[in-house]
Amino acid sequence: FASASSGNMPLQTSHVIAALALGVVGDGPPAGWSHGWDTPADAWWGYGAMGGTVFTDDQVAFAAKTYKIVILSYCSDGSNYTTVGAIEQVSTRLKAINPAIKVLYYHNVDQFPCYSPTDPVITTFNAHPEWWLKDDAGNPVTPPGIDFTNEKAVEFWMSVPLGGPGGFDLIDGVLADGIVPMSRPNISATRLKQLTDAKYKMAGRMNDLFAAANGGVVIANGMSGGPVDPTDPQNLRALDYAGGVENEHFGVFEQVDSQTGALVKDKVAANLAGLEAASLAANGCKIIAFNAWPGPIIGFDSNVSSPGHGLPTFAPGDPNNRAPTGTKAQVYAGWRAQLERYLPFNLAAFLTIAGPITYFTQMVWYASFQGFVPCPEAPDTCMGPTPWYPMMSQSLGAPQGPRVQLGPYKWRRTFAHAVVTLDLDQPLGPGTNIQWGSA
Numbered sequence: 001f002a003s004a005s006s007g008n009m010p011l012q013t014s015h016v017i018a019a020l021a022l023g024v025v026g027d028g029p030p031a032g033w034s035h036g037w038d039t040p041a042d043a044w045w046g047y048g049a050m051g052g053t054v055f056t057d058d059q060v061a062f063a064a065k066t067y068k069i070v071i072l073s074y075c076s077d078g079s080n081y082t083t084v085g086a087i088e089q090v091s092t093r094l095k096a097i098n099p100a101i102k103v104l105y106y107h108n109v110d111q112f113p114c115y116s117p118t119d120p121v122i123t124t125f126n127a128h129p130e131w132w133l134k135d136d137a138g139n140p141v142t143p144p145g146i147d148f149t150n151e152k153a154v155e156f157w158m159s160v161p162l163g164g165p166g167g168f169d170l171i172d173g174v175l176a177d178g179i180v181p182m183s184r185p186n187i188s189a190t191r192l193k194q195l196t197d198a199k200y201k202m203a204g205r206m207n208d209l210f211a212a213a214n215g216g217v218v219i220a221n222g223m224s225g226g227p228v229d230p231t232d233p234q235n236l237r238a239l240d241y242a243g244g245v246e247n248e249h250f251g252v253f254e255q256v257d258s259q260t261g262a263l264v265k266d267k268v269a270a271n272l273a274g275l276e277a278a279s280l281a282a283n284g285c286k287i288i289a290f291n292a293w294p295g296p297i298i299g300f301d302s303n304v305s306s307p308g309h310g311l312p313t314f315a316p317g318d319p320n321n322r323a324p325t326g327t328k329a330q331v332y333a334g335w336r337a338q339l340e341r342y343l344p345f346n347l348a349a350f351l352t353i354a355g356p357i358t359y360f361t362q363m364v365w366y367a368s369f370q371g372f373v374p375c376p377e378a379p380d381t382c383m384g385p386t387p388w389y390p391m392m393s394q395s396l397g398a399p400q401g402p403r404v405q406l407g408p409y410k411w412r413r414t415f416a417h418a419v420v421t422l423d424l425d426q427p428l429g430p431g432t433n434i435q436w437g438s439a
Contacts, residue, residue: 261318
């Protein structure tokens with residue numbers, strides 16, 4: 001392995017390579033990754049995207065006590081930390097408070113977004129044009145990406161999250177973004193298939209690496225969104241290689257009518273069926289991450305002068321949802337209200353298909369101020385609700401069986417202390433509800 005930080009093979013990584021060569025890899029469900037059923041909060045996972053600065057002590061303390069799994073990313077301007085350095089710094093602080101917390105490193109498989117031009121990851125990658133993905137005419141693709149059929153490029157990609165001194169002690173796995181079929185212009189279908197196969201195998205090798213070293217996993221994104229193989233529309237193939245899969249688009253984007261904002265119910269239902277199948281894959285040994293959002297968003301505000309620039313937008317004909325406007329404080333308050341308003345629907349959907357290693361998160365989008373933490377002392381600085389989702393602390397109890405279908409788009413599932421009903425015809429109406437304490 002080539003270390004992204006030093007050019008030398010880290011000692012821990014070399015030991016893992018030797019173990020893999022002997023076939024000593026993880027087997028069965030990874031220990032320490034399952035959640036309880038006392039309350040829905042037992043299944044929280046959180047995504048903390050940092051930009052320029054790392055989390056404050058209050059933010060670290062909240063995340064450490066709230067989340068079972070945390071995904072960390074860091075977009076550096078080059079003045080403070082490297083991306084690896086920032087993620088390790090925050091992981092050190094999280095684990096000091098909660099040694100059981102699992103920290104995953106966000107790692108895009110197609111490119112290296114957010115790294116500073118001076119970051120060792122980028123300088124190393126730029127120094128090796130033989131690692132770059134090129135089209136059939138020999139031109140580097142845009143944005144730059146790695147050639148998954150180049151062994152040295154694959155080894156480099158696998159080394160990046162482990163490039164800091166903490167290595168496997170601080171990084172419990174990777175959220176591998178982009179584990180979907182390849183789609184690049186000016187590359188033949190034959191090559192795209194070869195690249196796709198190589199990309200999935202790379203994710204599998206990384207998963208084996210973590211499984212052998214610290215019982216960690218690679219979670220593949222994604223299960224929804226991105227290019228789709230018509231023969232595998234929910235991308236369940238990813239579970240043949242990765243230790244889990246992220247469902248990024250529930251009830252948003254391609255699952256929403258872009259003019260009316262109505263749910264495309266067949267697509268939402270298919271997504272739920274895919275999630276249910278994924279949770280049962282490999283005898284329930286695969287981690288499933290369920291991402292939920294503040295309503296049926298269809299895109300993002302591209303107006304740089306808008307208070308909502310970069311934030312989600314709703315369909316122009318959506319009668320129930322409008323992106324918040326006004327001052328920054330009003331915009332943030334509006335999104336907090338949207339998160340609270342859509343939690344019953346999002347949580348009901350999750351609970352109907354949840355297994356013991358299926359996890360839930362809800363945010364406006366991925367930046368940490370967009371719902372990862374609350375900010376009661378300064379409500380104009382973040383979109384996380386205060387108080388923090390009381391519904392998530394309701395008594396739940398273990399599921400009493402799988403969901404039962406009541407109609408074309410309606411399901412019910414019973415837990416020890418709750419009955420959950422999901423009705424896609426009434427996502428915010430009486431048809432979708434959670435009856436606490438009524439099982």
